[in-house]
Amino acid sequence: MAEETKTPIEDFDWDAYEKGETAGEKTREELTRTYDESLNTVKDKDVIEGTIIALNKREAVVNIGYKSDGIIPMSEFRYNPDIKVGDTVEVFIENQEDKKGQLILSHKKARASRSWERINAALANDEIIKGFIKCRTKGGMIVDVFGIEAFLPGSQIDVKPIRDYDVYVGKTMEFKVVKINEEFKNVVISHKALIEAELEQQKREIISKLEKGQVLEGTVKNITSYGVFIDLGGVDGLIHITDLSWGRVTKPSEVVELDQKLNVVILDFDDEKKRIALGLKQLQPHPWDALDPNLKVGDHVKGKVVVMADYGAFLEIAPGVEGLIHVSEMSWSQYLRSAQDFMKVGDEVEAVILTLDREDRKMSLGIKQLKNDPWENIEEKYPVGSRHTARVRNFTTFGVFVEIEEGVDGLIHLSDLSWTKKIKHPSEFTQVGNDIEVEVLAIDKDNRRLSLGHKQLEENPWDVFETIFTVGSVHEGTIIEMLEKGAVVALPYGVEGFATPKHLVKEDGSQAKVDEKLNFKVIEFNEDAKRIILSHSRIFEDEARADKAAERKAKRQPRKQAEEAPVSATPIEKTTLGDLEALAALKEKLSGK
Numbered sequence: 001m002a003e004e005t006k007t008p009i010e011d012f013d014w015d016a017y018e019k020g021e022t023a024g025e026k027t028r029e030e031l032t033r034t035y036d037e038s039l040n041t042v043k044d045k046d047v048i049e050g051t052i053i054a055l056n057k058r059e060a061v062v063n064i065g066y067k068s069d070g071i072i073p074m075s076e077f078r079y080n081p082d083i084k085v086g087d088t089v090e091v092f093i094e095n096q097e098d099k100k101g102q103l104i105l106s107h108k109k110a111r112a113s114r115s116w117e118r119i120n121a122a123l124a125n126d127e128i129i130k131g132f133i134k135c136r137t138k139g140g141m142i143v144d145v146f147g148i149e150a151f152l153p154g155s156q157i158d159v160k161p162i163r164d165y166d167v168y169v170g171k172t173m174e175f176k177v178v179k180i181n182e183e184f185k186n187v188v189i190s191h192k193a194l195i196e197a198e199l200e201q202q203k204r205e206i207i208s209k210l211e212k213g214q215v216l217e218g219t220v221k222n223i224t225s226y227g228v229f230i231d232l233g234g235v236d237g238l239i240h241i242t243d244l245s246w247g248r249v250t251k252p253s254e255v256v257e258l259d260q261k262l263n264v265v266i267l268d269f270d271d272e273k274k275r276i277a278l279g280l281k282q283l284q285p286h287p288w289d290a291l292d293p294n295l296k297v298g299d300h301v302k303g304k305v306v307v308m309a310d311y312g313a314f315l316e317i318a319p320g321v322e323g324l325i326h327v328s329e330m331s332w333s334q335y336l337r338s339a340q341d342f343m344k345v346g347d348e349v350e351a352v353i354l355t356l357d358r359e360d361r362k363m364s365l366g367i368k369q370l371k372n373d374p375w376e377n378i379e380e381k382y383p384v385g386s387r388h389t390a391r392v393r394n395f396t397t398f399g400v401f402v403e404i405e406e407g408v409d410g411l412i413h414l415s416d417l418s419w420t421k422k423i424k425h426p427s428e429f430t431q432v433g434n435d436i437e438v439e440v441l442a443i444d445k446d447n448r449r450l451s452l453g454h455k456q457l458e459e460n461p462w463d464v465f466e467t468i469f470t471v472g473s474v475h476e477g478t479i480i481e482m483l484e485k486g487a488v489v490a491l492p493y494g495v496e497g498f499a500t501p502k503h504l505v506k507e508d509g510s511q512a513k514v515d516e517k518l519n520f521k522v523i524e525f526n527e528d529a530k531r532i533i534l535s536h537s538r539i540f541e542d543e544a545r546a547d548k549a550a551e552r553k554a555k556r557q558p559r560k561q562a563e564e565a566p567v568s569a570t571p572i573e574k575t576t577l578g579d580l581e582a583l584a585a586l587k588e589k590l591s592g593k
Contacts, residue, residue, distance in 0.1 A: 091110050111146045114146070130172060141168060248314075496532075
């Protein structure tokens with residue numbers, strides 16, 4: 001190749017060149033202006049594009065077509081580990097020239113200034129973006145996306161449950177924007193959304209090949225309180241807690257563990273909802289089919305209490321074989337109690353088979369049958385007239401229900417509580433839970449009830465009272481209760497009488513009151529009805545009538561005879577010494593009993 005021949009410029013001013021005054025026809029100012037015009041015109045705070053011309057571990061050198069290049073720390077590119085020389089990046093011009101004459105650029109600020117535009121565009125266009133996972137937070141992760149901190153929920157990291165979030169920290173991953181809150185500047189992203197579409201196609205293919213009764217191998221993916229999720233290789237199925245074992249399961253974790261591989265059978269599936277119901281216990285024969293064929297009603301069995309309810313307890317005599325012990329079969333007692341009073345979950349219990357239905361797989365059990373029925377020999381154990389100590393169990397308006405022993409109940413009627421007191425309610429006489437002495441009055445074996453009495457422990461004092469509280473006798477008494485129809489009066493020896501309002505009028509015309517102590521005349525005594533009718537008014541009324549009768553009699557006789565003859569008056573009959581001795585003898589006799 002021939003060399004190019006160069007000729008000098010004929011009119012070049014060498015003197016001016018030596019003085020630095022000229023460069024040909026153009027002046028220095030013109031040359032400087034021409035150079036400046038060849039460069040990009042930039043301003044501080046602008047965002048422009050630049051090209052990476054050099055990279056190292058700490059920084060990147062970026063050319064923006066300016067008279068100097070800028071340097072950006074590599075930490076601002078951590079969201080994009082694949083960056084290389086020649087890539088075009090956006091930069092934010094912080095300062096065209098610092099003290100050292102260096103152009104100061106920031107890629108992070110450039111991303112932040114454009115980030116919301118890009119975020120909104122990514123959401124609108126369903127665009128896949130990259131982000132750098134910075135750290136963990138409550139419920140998920142914080143991800144750097146275009147310089148903005150976006151939230152990645154834990155449920156959106158993967159289609160599989162995440163057990164260790166920390167392994168994702170520091171990773172760069174692809175995401176989709178799923179939600180933006182402009183007001184609070186919140187962004188929610190998802191990695192799971194990227195792989196769900198692909199998985200959905202896999203699910204359709206897998207479900208299309210499923211058949212009920214088909215046995216597949218799967219891996220335990222998640223354990224919940226209600227069941228276990230199994231990964232069948234791209235599609236999940238659920239084993240409900242009731243399909244884990246023929247026995248009763250309280251926690252699925254008792255049967256399986258995470259990542260365990262096991263065979264399952266398909267019970268049902270839904271093409272539209274992509275739900276697959278799986279079973280584990282169905283791969284094993286039903287325990288009822290393996291139950292001892294010689295087992296029959298009346299046999300004794302042992303088992304563990306697995307469930308408690310108010311109405312009874314379920315006893316597991318073999319894995320998957322349970323029987324119900326109803327609360328009524330736990331005790332011969334007639335009083336309703338809770339099953340928790342007899343046993344609790346986990347107890348080892350012996351019971352008797354009461355019913356056995358192999359076809360319906362049902363069994364009823366009893367534990368009271370392990371003891372003899374106390375009513376079989378009730379006439380021998382508690383004959384009429386025998387006396388016992390019983391426990392007060394319940395009250396009714398007409399009496400007291402008591403239990404002599406477990407399963408042997410009886411009723412004490414109100415009228416059989418006391419010979420002397422008028423009892424309106426049993427609570428006036430005793431309390432639930434107290435012991436009380438009773439005498440058997442009658443036996444009703446068919447209805448399993450005893451008729452009992454308490455007052456029969458003492459002799460009837462009314463035989464003696466008839467001789468003391470004779471009609472017309474006067475006794476001191478205290479008004480203990482005022483009723484609409486009259487007053488209850490406490491008399492000596494624990495006896496109560498009754499006085500109507502008209503018999504409570506005192507001599508001065510006032511009405512007697514509660515706790516007032518007065519003399520009362522007996523105007524009626526009824527031993528059969530255990531009733532004594534009293535009157536306070538009758539005392540001074542009878543005296544007045546006697547005085548008037550005496551006065552009339554005196555007028556009819558001569559004055560002399562009237563002066564000599566004493567006025568006859570009806571004496572006030574008091575309790576006699578003989579009466580007191582008879583009652584004292586009765587009291588001594590009762591005390592002896």
